Amino acid sequence: MNIKDKPSRNPIVIANAFNNCISSVAGNLLHKNITGATKTNNDPLTYIFKNFNQLPSSPYLKKTTTHEIDKIIPSLKCKDSHGYDEISTRILKISVPYVLSPLTSIFNKILSTGVFSDRLKFSEVRPLYKTGDKTEFSNYRPISLLTSFSKIIEKIIFKRLYNYLNYNNILVDHLYGFRKKLSTETATYTHLNNVLLSFERRNFVGGIFCDLQKVFDCVNHEILLDKMKLYGISGIPNKLMKSYLENRDQRVSVYNNNPHNISSSWIHVKHGVPQGSILGPLLLLIYINDLSLSVNKLANPTLFADDTTIIISNANPGEFF
DSSP states (O other): OEETTEEOOOHHHHHHHHHHHHHHHHHHHHHHHHHHSOOOOOOTTHHHHHHOOOOSOOOOOOOOOHHHHHHHHHHSOOOSOOOTTOOOHHHHHHTHHHHHHHHHHHHHHHHHHTOOOGGGOEEEEEEEEOSSOTTOGGGEEEEEEOOHHHHHHHHHHHHHHHHHHHHTTOSOTTEESSSTTOOHHHHHHHHHHHHHHHHHTTOEEEEEEEEOTTTTTTOOHHHHHHHHHHTTOOHHHHHHHHHHHSSEEEEEEEOOSSSSOEEOOOEEEOSSOOTTOSHHHHHHHHHHTTGGGGSOTTOEEEEETTEEEEEEEESSGGGOO
């Protein structure tokens, strides 16, 4: 791998360099954007204040049961891959009769106190090659392997938060991805349909295509938690999400043609939501939910994770701007 313009084959050096790279990318991007941005008076919560009434009620994190957990564990994909604790879902499935009761007790403690266990916040990151020069870190996607136990409690929390968001119609219609019946196909259809309808009206059509760089890594925890409060997710649920996001650590493991992988040192993560998690995509949806509200009302935005498409149509192209 190229490390500071010098090639290296040392797996420990490579693992630590990769970990430093992915843990600092968010801070570098945010610093760059703040330095180069035009000063405005807009608060990150401006569009929520304008378009949403703060909900007085907060989602009730009802207790889980052995029956609920017994349904979740079989739904997990049976894999031999594992997090730092080396307990795979395959081992977990075999151990269900012995761990069901203690897990129910532990998870109910998390739901009632709003404290997410630190032992569930360690991520084992595996670099996945995408394309381009294999010696460049930027051509690898960091995949986080969380503990199997974390996936269970995250599914429990996800169900309660998602039901609350749907019941109160908080997620906007322009938001696709990570939602039932709102897949890539639905987003593509909506986008093309908006264009074709504009052509039928003999309008000119303009399009803006945005790709939010490293969106999962750049989520600001403070802004996210403030947005959740305005959506009514306050009290214990908000405390739990704060506990879930804070004090997370990660290390990178690389293959070395040995029976065991070589791992870097642990690094504290200050920004973002963990990729490969259950809750990460839902938290991202909440974070970008008000993005479409900031564009012109005559525009038709389509949001899918880190991709945003904005279609504007008018009989007079001079009125686009």
